[in-house]
Amino acid sequence: MGGHHHHHDYAGEGLVNAAREALTVAGEQWTGMRADVFAALVAQPRPASAYDIAEHVGQARGKRVAPNSVYRILDLFVRTNLARRVESANAYVANPHPGCRHDCIFLICDACGQATHLDDDRLTGLLREAARDAGFADVRPVVEIRGRCGACGPVPD
Known part of the structure; x- marks a missing residue:
């Protein structure tokens, strides 16, 4: 793989396989519980909290699942780039290209809660540079822009 790459946004089974591979490459095991949490995350139409995911997994498994164990798995997914955390919403979304590291x-739409994810390396590169100039190390820009999506339109008067 050279410097430039094309994104392949996975979906469905392909996304699950890419996630399993990325987790395994990171030296972690793809357990049944982790698979269920990832499937629940992918099934959510918008960023979901650990509680939403725990509930979803609990229904799928037919028994209550502790949000704490789901939190730990979601944190692992964020660390291994399988998911992203939407800080301002305290919620998580599946990363459509698990093998790719992008800022x-x-x-985020204030009306419907939908989160659209943009990759703009030029912009996040400038943020990284500014942070490094300020003496920061291990910089990971997390950028969240709130407003109203095209479907919800401007706030009516």
């Missing part, structure tokens, strides 16, 4: 910019 991401979320556009």
Whole structure:
């Protein structure tokens, strides 16, 4: 793989396989519980909290699942780039290209809660540079822009 790459946004089974591979490459095991949490995350139409995911997994498994264990798995997914955390919403979304490391910019709709994810390396590169100039190390830009999506339109008067 050279410097430039094309994104392949996975979906469905392909996304699950890419996630399993990325987790395994990171030296972690793809357990049944982790698979269920990832499937629940992918099934959510918008960023979901650990509680939403725990509930979803609990229904799928037919028994209550502790949000704490889901939190730990979601943190692992964020560390291994399988998921992203939407800080301002305290919620998580599946990363459509698990093998790729990108700083991401979320556009979050205040009306419907939908999060759209943008990759703009030029923009996040400038943020990294500014942070490094300020003496920061291990910089990971997390950018969230709130507003109203095209479907919800401007706030009516």
